[in-house]
Amino acid sequence: MKISLRAGILxxxxxxxxxxxxxxxxxxxxxxxxxxLARFQSTxxxxxxxxxxxxPAGEIAAMIHFEKYQNVINKIYRGRHKLARELARYGYGxxxxxxxx
Numbered sequence: 001m002k003i004s005l006r007a008g009i010l011x012x013x014x015x016x017x018x019x020x021x022x023x024x025x026x027x028x029x030x031x032x033x034x035x036x037l038a039r040f041q042s043t044x045x046x047x048x049x050x051x052x053x054x055x056p057a058g059e060i061a062a063m064i065h066f067e068k069y070q071n072v073i074n075k076i077y078r079g080r081h082k083l084a085r086e087l088a089r090y091g092y093g094x095x096x097x098x099x100x101x
Contacts, residue, residue, distance in 0.1 A: 029092060036086045040079065047072055048079035 018026075037045050043064070050060045057076060061069040087093055 032087065032090060032092075033083070036083055040082070043067070044075050044079050047075040048083070051076045051079075 037048065040048065046064065047060055047067070050063065051057070055063075057072045058069060060076075061067050061072045064072070067075075084093060
């Protein structure tokens with residue numbers, strides 16, 4: 001499955017043959033990630049969105065003129081860990097499955 005970020009929205013491009021249940025679970029995950037990212041501070045969200053879109057930290061620092069390179073690295077690190085912690089609350093994470101609702 002390919003994941004990309006367009007206009008701040010995660011877009012799922014699933015593998016062909018993915019089950020309807022798998023698509024539904026993935027759509028739920030994308031919605032959850034978008035909801036979590038919406039609660040981030042604007043600069044942190046912007047940096048993490050660019051990072052998730054595959055843009056290197058050096059280019060992000062150049063795009064956001066008031067941010068130093070190390071600040072961008074720090075925001076990426078903290079943002080990824082914050083996102084992982086929030087996703088873990090919903091049962092997503094390394095070796096985890098979706099919680100029964």
